[in-house]
Amino acid sequence: MDIFSKPVDVALFAKLKSHTKKLHTPSIDDEVATQIIEALVAAKRPQLHVGGGIVLANATAELEEFVNHMSLPVSHSLMGKGVLPDDHPFILGMTGFWGTRFINDKCLSADLVLGLGTRFAEADCSSWENAYTFDFTKTRLIHIDIDPSEIGRNYPVQIGAVADLKQALKVLNRVAKKLYPEGFKNDVLKAEMASNRSSFKAGLVAAQQSDAFPMRPERILADARAVLPRDVIITTDVGWNKNGVGQQFDIYTPGSILTPGGFATMGFGAPAAIGAKLACPDRVVVSLVGDGGFGQNPAMLATAVESNVPVIWVIMNNCAFGTIAGLQLAHYGTTVGTLFYKDGQPFQADFAAIARAYGAEGIRVTSADEFKPALEAAVAAKRPFVIDVAMQNAPVETAGHWNIMDIYSPGKKVHHADTSTLQNVTRTA
Numbered sequence: 001m002d003i004f005s006k007p008v009d010v011a012l013f014a015k016l017k018s019h020t021k022k023l024h025t026p027s028i029d030d031e032v033a034t035q036i037i038e039a040l041v042a043a044k045r046p047q048l049h050v051g052g053g054i055v056l057a058n059a060t061a062e063l064e065e066f067v068n069h070m071s072l073p074v075s076h077s078l079m080g081k082g083v084l085p086d087d088h089p090f091i092l093g094m095t096g097f098w099g100t101r102f103i104n105d106k107c108l109s110a111d112l113v114l115g116l117g118t119r120f121a122e123a124d125c126s127s128w129e130n131a132y133t134f135d136f137t138k139t140r141l142i143h144i145d146i147d148p149s150e151i152g153r154n155y156p157v158q159i160g161a162v163a164d165l166k167q168a169l170k171v172l173n174r175v176a177k178k179l180y181p182e183g184f185k186n187d188v189l190k191a192e193m194a195s196n197r198s199s200f201k202a203g204l205v206a207a208q209q210s211d212a213f214p215m216r217p218e219r220i221l222a223d224a225r226a227v228l229p230r231d232v233i234i235t236t237d238v239g240w241n242k243n244g245v246g247q248q249f250d251i252y253t254p255g256s257i258l259t260p261g262g263f264a265t266m267g268f269g270a271p272a273a274i275g276a277k278l279a280c281p282d283r284v285v286v287s288l289v290g291d292g293g294f295g296q297n298p299a300m301l302a303t304a305v306e307s308n309v310p311v312i313w314v315i316m317n318n319c320a321f322g323t324i325a326g327l328q329l330a331h332y333g334t335t336v337g338t339l340f341y342k343d344g345q346p347f348q349a350d351f352a353a354i355a356r357a358y359g360a361e362g363i364r365v366t367s368a369d370e371f372k373p374a375l376e377a378a379v380a381a382k383r384p385f386v387i388d389v390a391m392q393n394a395p396v397e398t399a400g401h402w403n404i405m406d407i408y409s410p411g412k413k414v415h416h417a418d419t420s421t422l423q424n425v426t427r428t429a
Contacts (some may be wrong), residue, residue, distance in 0.1 A: 053117020
């Protein structure tokens with residue numbers, strides 16, 4: 001057991017960089033690049049769909065260069081959020097279950113999709129059902145990924161290439177500029193996407209300006225975005241914070257959102273923020289996390305205080321495991337252990353008091369108008385800081401699909417239930 005407490009010389013890890021500094025990664029050749037470029041040019045409605053592999057390959061600059069030259073719309077997975085700034089004229093947004101109708105419809109209408117660094121995972125693809133997000137019985141797919149097992153795993157490909165995304169995009173950019181030096185313009189598409197972006201944001205305004213308390217989650221995100229710097233690093237957990245942030249919270253700097261979008265592991269978001277701040281001490285780091293997720297690892301506050309790591313935790317507190325409550329009610333007719341009530345009132349720990357007990361700053365917001373000043377104070381404090389804000393247990397609006405009937409209700413058609421107006425529900429005969 002000494003392995004868990006024995007000091008380790010950091011040189012053991014540093015040498016790995018020096019030993020592999022001339023490591024060559026696979027790319028694509030000019031012939032394959034030409035096939036891809038010509039296929040995109042010949043398509044009537046080409047589209048890029050990108051994932052977190054772009055960030056891992058440090059290929060965001062090459063991606064933006066390619067998108068700008070080719071004037072292609074870009075959808076992304078949850079893990080791909082932030083590969084381009086959310087105000088880029090060609091960014092569509094997140095696809096799948098929590099994607100908007102416009103984004104999912106764009107994916108359905110595309111006649112050619114170039115997938116870059118994405119697994120085409122279940123939530124991003126509406127459980128791979130053809131009616132909602134992607135229909136590759138009608139749409140052709142070109143897929144580039146560093147992992148050969150991902151290519152063709154969920155969808156058939158016309159061209160599949162195993163390559164490092166940074167190297168592949170360098171070749172694609174060079175070949176595209178050789179074949180089409182003037183590039184392409186698509187002002188009609190830009191205008192359509194800008195109009196949709198404006199319409200979507202307009203649809204959120206009422207909730208974002210609501211004085212209701214517990215707060216509307218849309219207002220929490222809007223007020224946070226208004227206060228925080230453009231390059232803020234955001235961590236999320238699972239539930240509303242992950243799904244709502246993916247859909248509604250603008251990220252402008254690549255690699256600035258850390259989210260457990262792969263296996264959706266509850267408890268990731270709060271401690272992950274400590275690591276993010278240690279890695280980027282000059283940037284503001286905020287964890288947007290639910291009460292369930294924060295409650296998994298509250299002891300990490302001791303680490304933050306002990307080392308004076310000035311992270312901000314915004315606890316979007318709906319006194320529930322909200323997503324699980326909706327599934328539990330829909331499939332089993334109960335919310336036992338997922339909606340937290342005592343004597344008929346929402347019940348949860350006082351997380352601000354817990355923070356103060358650990359030696360951190362803690363504020364429990366008591367009205368919607370208190371949240372923004374509290375967040376401004378947290379940014380200025382430069383200390384570990386917890387803001388506990390009561391939030392309505394309202395579901396994220398969805399246009400996609402999530403089919404988990406095989407797990408919970410085999411042979412049935414059951415949808416996620418809204419638990420926002422309920423207290424605990426027990427099964428009835």
